[in-house]
Amino acid sequence: MSPNECRQFYIDGRWVDPVGPVRVIETINPATEEPSGRVHLGSAADVDRAVAAARAAFESYSQTTPAERRALLERVLAGYHARLDDVATAISTEMGAPVTLARGPQAQVGLGHLSAMIEVLQRFEFEVPHGQHRIAYEPVGVCALITPWNWPINQVAAKVVPALAAGCTMVLKPSEFAPFSATIWAEVLHAAGVPKGVFNLVHGDGPGVGAPLASHPDVDMVSFTGSTRAGREVARAAATTIKRVHQELGGKSPNLLLEDADLEQAVTAGVLHVVNNSGQSCNAPTRMLVPAAKLDEVERIARKVADAVVVGDPSDAGTKVGPVVSKIQFERVQDYIKRGLDEGASLVAGGPGRPEGLSRGYYVRPTVFSNVHNDMTVAREEIFGPVLCLLPYTSEEEAVRIANDTPYGLAAYVWGRDAARLRAVAGRLRAGQVVLNGARADMHAPFGGFKQSGNGREWGEHGLRDFLEVKALVGA
Secondary structure (H helix, E strand, C coil): CCCCEECCEEECCEEECCCCCCEEEEEEECCCCEEEEEEEECCHHHHHHHHHHHHHHHHHHCCCCHHHHHHHHHHHHHHHHHCHHHHHHHHHHHHCCCHHHHHHHHHHHHHHHHHHHHHHHHHCCCEEEECCEEEEEEECCEEEEECCCCCHHHHHHHHHHHHHHHCCEEEEECCCCCHHHHHHHHHHHHHCCCCCCCEEECCCCHHHHHHHHHHCCCCCEEEEECCHHHHHHHHHHHHCCCCEEEEECCCCCEEEECCCCCHHHHHHHHHHHHHHHHHCCCCCCCEEEEEHHHHHHHHHHHHHHHHHCCECCCCCCCCCECCCCCHHHHHHHHHHHHHHHHCCCEEEECCCCCCCCCCCCCCCCCEEEECCCCCCHHHHCCCCCCEEEEEEECCHHHHHHHHHCCCCCCEEEEECCCHHHHHHHHHHCCCCEEEECCCCCCCCCCECCCHHHEECCECHHHHHHCCEEEEEECCC
């Protein structure tokens, strides 16, 4: 199969043609605005076939031992490692990620999820004594996995890996904007010997494949990552069959700089985190809360860092920020930048239009607004672009209130020198993950949100538990 031509789906252990009339869309390389490939979109009939394969496979796969599933993940890990370059190339092509990002975190995160889950399976007990009884943890069943384009392998691996580890079978619908890396993932699983029907992949869009998957009566669980708006529709579709729904949705994460924070370190890290992946990360710290008396200094540092970011051709090793994923996303981000100006925010860096010297491609200037009030649109809504808002505060109490004044609660960030104070502030923030002083990501730390950022947790043991049912063995 051509690396940029997704004409078939992976169902019941083999590559098959779509059922019925085929809808074909062209994928667009966001760096050039030129076609980069084609993907055939599935339908409800393809979903039926994939779910039937997963249902048939569940009876035997659910009875495999943890040791057998750990050995399977070890084979997947080896196979994925051998395809890292292919995965990185696919990600760079489909979403415009710079080669350093694609070869680094974007592709490497698949290794992280696999390695972490192998470690979890070495110690996790699927049956434990509980008084005079026993508690068993059993696979939830057939799972529908629906993933977005912004961190394509991360979100595929964060669902497929724990589902395999738990003994579930599954149907994956990757984003139609990022089909190539998901296809390579399927090839890796096939080569690793995943039993037929355990893992299935159907390409498609939300209405054609996502909705039939979410509402399918033979699907026991839906795990969805995407926008909060789309998450509501998934939940509605799933509600008719009372299936489990696991969602990782949007965010508008606060980055709280306490009075004693090292501003040079905190602001630099905060700006770079926001513009990384062209701002297309749901946990990006897009609201920087700053002591009002230090706002001028923070503006100076933020301007220096943002202006120094190299935006350009993803194939250039010196590029730090590539384009956003599509024309629709480019126009959406531009509208937000204009709205920020219209609402009275002060422009510190960036602004409307493409960076100087770039006339084609969906490139956005790394943009920093200051004197932003938390009721402004740019502070309330997820922009999903390289746009940072600086919000001044006059007291710690006000800072915590502003941080929590959002419908989202995916992540939060706090910077300061006093460890006890950091912990105290972190304890008051309504978010599923709070990062202190720029600590590195931990694949064993649970990832997921409060409020409209979703429910459930991914990564490590917590990710495994979300694919398990709890059974009481009374008198056993």
